[in-house]
Structures are given as C-alpha cells and as structure tokens.
Amino acid sequence: xxxxxxxxxxxxxxxxTSLTIQCQVDSQVxxxxxxxxxxxxxxxxxxxANQGSEATYESGFVIDKFPISRPNLTFSTLTVSNxxxxxxxxxxxxxxxxxxxxEQFFGPGTRLTVL
Amino acid sequence: xxxxxxxxxxxxxxxxxxxxxxxxxxxxxxxxxxxxxQYSRKGPELLMYTYSSGxxxxxxxxxxxxxxxxxxxxxxxxxxxxDSATYLCAMKMFSGGYNKLIFGAGTRxxxxx
Numbered sequence: 001x002x003x004x005x006x007x008x009x010x011x012x013x014x015x016x017t018s019l020t021i022q023c024q025v026d027s028q029v030x031x032x033x034x035x036x037x038x039x040x041x042x043x044x045x046x047x048x049a050n051q052g053s054e055a056t057y058e059s060g061f062v063i064d065k066f067p068i069s070r071p072n073l074t075f076s077t078l079t080v081s082n083x084x085x086x087x088x089x090x091x092x093x094x095x096x097x098x099x100x101x102x103e104q105f106f107g108p109g110t111r112l113t114v115l
Numbered sequence: 116x117x118x119x120x121x122x123x124x125x126x127x128x129x130x131x132x133x134x135x136x137x138x139x140x141x142x143x144x145x146x147x148x149x150x151x152x153q154y155s156r157k158g159p160e161l162l163m164y165t166y167s168s169g170x171x172x173x174x175x176x177x178x179x180x181x182x183x184x185x186x187x188x189x190x191x192x193x194x195x196x197x198d199s200a201t202y203l204c205a206m207k208m209f210s211g212g213y214n215k216l217i218f219g220a221g222t223r224x225x226x227x228x
C-alpha cells in the first residue's frame with residue numbers, strides 16, 4: 001500500500017489564475033496518475049505522470065492547460081492553468097505498482113473552486 | 116454510450132439490509148473489475164478486486180462478475196451506517212502501454228439506523 005498526501009486540500013481561486021497541486025507518496029512508486037472528479041461525475045483520468053519524461057495526456061486534456069511534473073518516484077505536481085469556473089472540481093492523485101493486480105491507491109484529493 | 120454505466124442513486128436502506136450495487140460495461144477489452152468506496156471528502160479506497168467471472172467474497176462484501184452479460188455487482192450484507200459512502204465501479208484495460216482505469220459515476224449509498 002501507499003500513503004499519499006496532497007497539497008492544498010482545498011482552494012478558492014480567481015478566474016484566469018493558475019494553481020499547482022502537489023502529490024507526495026511515502027514510497028517509490030512506478031505509476032502516478034492525475035484524475036478529475038466533477039460533481040456528480042465519474043473520475044476521469046487527466047494524465048499519467050512519467051518520471052523523467054513528458055506526461056501522457058488523455059483525450060480532451062492538453063499540456064498547456066494541465067502541465068504536470070514528476071521529478072522523482074515519490075512526487076508529482078499538477079498545475080491547472082488559466083482557470084475558469086468550469087475547472088471547479090476535485091483533483092486526485094493516484095499511484096500504482098506494477099504487479100499482478102496493478103492496484104491503484106488514491107490521495108485525499110484537492111477541492112478547487114474557481115470564481 | 117458511456118463505457119461504464121452506473122446508477123448514481125442515491126440509495127437509502129435501513130441498517131441490516133442487503134444492498135446490491137451494479138454496473139454495466141460495453142468494452143470487452145476490460146480485464147479486471149474493481150469496486151472502490153469513497154467517503155465524503157476522501158479519496159476512493161479499493162474495496163474489492165476481481166478478474167474472472169463468478170463471485171468473490173470478503174466479509175460482508177461479495178463481488179460478482181458476469182463477463183458474458185458485461186455486468187458486475189457488489190453485494191453488501193448486514194449493511195451498517197458506516198457503509199454510507201459512494202461506491203464506484205472501475206474497469207481496467209491495457210491501453211497505450213499501461214493499465215488504465217475507467218470509472219462508473221458512482222452510487223451514493225445511505226444506511227440509516
């Protein structure tokens with residue numbers, strides 16, 4: 001298993017600004033992912049954060065809007081750029097281990113409100 | 116059509132009831148099936164994980180997979196108020212070089228004393 005922390009836990013931001021969310025894991029992990037959970041919606045994968053290379057983005061998400069860094073095997077950041085009220089959501093970091101089950105563990109999430 | 120369909124509820128049951136939560140899916144490439152539980156203002160936690168068709172039990176929880184019908188279920192026996200949470204089904208498939216999770220919308224469950 002893994003213990004995952006996210007900062008900030010919540011924030012209220014103004015339209016047009018950017019917010020960087022941090023994800024810290026207590027052990028080295030193979031995979032790190034960023035998800036978005038909008039009210040009443042399912043979790044949607046934004047991108048896979050790759051250590052030492054550019055993130056892999058899912059359809060509908062682009063690097064200019066959601067730049068991601070992963071400088072090592074225990075840390076990643078997601079930036080939500082040029083925010084609009086439509087970006088109000090919960091952003092979740094998830095980690096996974098390569099193995100039989102490839103189980104994924106989730107952080108507590110960052111609740112973002114854009115005014 | 117969504118790849119994974121899940122009734123969002125809410126579902127309200129009395130304590131001690133048997134709860135049935137369901138998801139359907141359309142993609143035959145899904146290989147693994149999971150149920151996550153998410154308490155309010157927390158991240159999802161893995162509850163059950165299955166691969167093959169059939170039943171898997173863990174305490175009061177039973178996960179059922181029917182690949183021929185593309186249908187999965189989670190049964191909760193003797194439900195408790197502490198089971199009140201949102202339950203998300205998730206399917207895993209190998210895509211783009213790594214395993215990818217596709218989630219249902221989640222069913223909100225309330226168990227009242």
